Amino acid sequence: MPEFEKVTEQPSHYRHLEQMPIKDILENINKEDQSVPLAVQKAIPQIEKLVEVIADKMMAGGRLFYMGAGTSGRLGILDASEIPPTYGMPYGLVIGLIAGGEEAIQKAVENAEDSMEQGWKDLEMHFVSDKDVVVGIAASGTTPYVIGALQRCREKGIVTGSISCNPHSPVSQNADFPIEVVVGPEFVTGSTRMKSGTAQKLVLNMISTTVMIQIGRVEDNKMVNMQLSNEKLVDRGTKMVMERLKLTDYEQARNLLLKYGSVKKAVDSVAQ
Template sequence: MESFIKVTEESSHYHHLEKMTIGELLTNMNREDLLVAEAVGKSISQIENLIQALVLKMKSGGRLFYIGAGTSGRLGVLDASECPPTFGVDKTLITGVIAGGEKALTNPIEHAEDSLMQGWKDLMRHHVSIKDMVIGLSTSGTTPYVLSALERCKEQNILTGSITCNHNSPIAHVADFPIEVIVGPEFLTGSTRLKAGTAEKMVLNMISTSAMIQLGKVLDNKMINMQLSNDKLIDRGARMLMQELNIEDYEKAKAILLQYGTVAKALNNYAIEK
């Protein structure tokens, strides 16, 4: 393997944080955060390659699994959990798997990320198969829980991707579609929930949103398949129908929306049944 340096563990460029004013802390953190979008931009081609492969899997009935530990695992669960209400997809289409299970979402679990067996066991609970894609999330690129799970996926010919924040990491070398976003040392040395975590979140946004658009879950720039789970979303949906169907009466548009259940179904059926 090529030389591997954990940039994410290198010392911060800033010193004596305890002596900074709150304004100085915020200004310096913001200065570092500005580097994240630029770093993600340099990885667009890697992200594109992964999404193209993912969309092909999903169009053939496959699912997506994120697997990670700590902050990375939580971000994967967050992104997966947002997809059903946003795009109206089944909750099993995208699943976040985190070391330590659901308890780890709010509590640190001792040594959960160090297991060389549990990652694959956790995936097997979801009956992961060759139809699916598994994306390992690890800012360091070395998390044993994630690395061993991707290695087992490779043995089973299951397509894999990864999101890491160090060059040439072990996890990137295992993944079929590695994404490396190099954001540099953290403002607070080693605290990868900061820039590295932000980078992961940005890439996850890109992956799930782009895939759902490619699968036809969006019209123009509208979330036409969103679940009508609260008054705000019902209001948004009604206004979409007013615009798309040239309906001037808000209450009429709202009634049509509630009749069909989603903006997409209303658009597909209202004009035909009218």
């Protein structure tokens, strides 16, 4: 096993940032950010394996859990919270957990990530089982909150995945399906909310979107099950109904949409 090295904590390639002109700061951050999608691309084979097992588990009635601390935890909660309105999935099928609980979403909770036991306790509150998949998110790959939870999951026969930005990390070693996106040193040394956070967000986008497509929540390239929670989404859905049913009357399509509650149900009602 190669020796574990925290690439995320290595010194920035840039020095004396406080003396750097604003334009140069912005250009250099952007230059660093451009390397992130290339790092994600290298991890696609790992992402594919995790997506396959999540889709299989969810098709069989299981759930997806994301868990992390700090930025990583917030990114998991963000991705989970967007699934119901975007794809019309019930709340509670994709769940984001963060060290320190809800308070930690908006502000740091001291030492919350240092417990090896708390992550599993948080999962138990949701009655996690071997029907589910638990994905630990940790840029460093060393977060005790995540590692402890993954260890207990594996003891219980629960499928585990991970997303980290250091190669051969402890988090990867405790995951059945590890994803490693090695983006290198941050522009501000150790500030993993930057490139590492961007990488994690891209991977989460890929995981949840592909899973939703695989389990039938997208038709053609449309979000046919999205919740009609505001006028923008009602308008979008109305135009989708018009397109699918080849209608020219906007109000007719809108009434169908509102009557049946989703594009898919509105279209299916006419097709029957």
